Amino acid sequence: MRNAARAQGLADRITTAVHDVRTPLPLPDDSVDAAFAHMLLCMALSTGEIRSLVGEIRRVVRPGGVFVYTVRHTGDALARHPDPARMTAHPNRWRTAREPTP
Incomplete structure (x- = not known):
């Protein structure tokens, strides 16, 4: 992402960070124009952690700002056919949108 921003002359306008999203974001309220989550x-x-995370994003994005995110699609081969070894280690990780939440 940094390289793409640099190539487009936007490096001084983009900030990237690595952060444990299970903890509050280290940013003030209404302090960013946009957030991107791939x-x-x-x-x-x-579910509680996702709600908390989205709440934190809402807190730090300025009014009128945007939150752009990507998610798996049920047509994605990995979502439809998970790796059985990973599924055993993380049984809830590979649930698709078609499956009910326990």
């Missing part, structure tokens, strides 16, 4: 909401997080 597959973050597909991670092995509980």
Whole structure:
């Protein structure tokens, strides 16, 4: 992401960070124009953790700002046919949108 921003002359306007999303974001309220999360909401997080994370994003994004995210699609081969070894280690991780939440 940093390289793409640099190539487009936007490096001074983009900030990236690595953060444990199960903890509050280290940013003030209404402090960012936009947030981008690639597959973050597909991670092995509980419903409560996802709600907390989205609440934190809402807290830090300025009014009128945007939250852009990507998620798996039920047509994605990995979502339909999970790796059995991973499914055993993380039984809730590979649930698709068609499956009910326990």
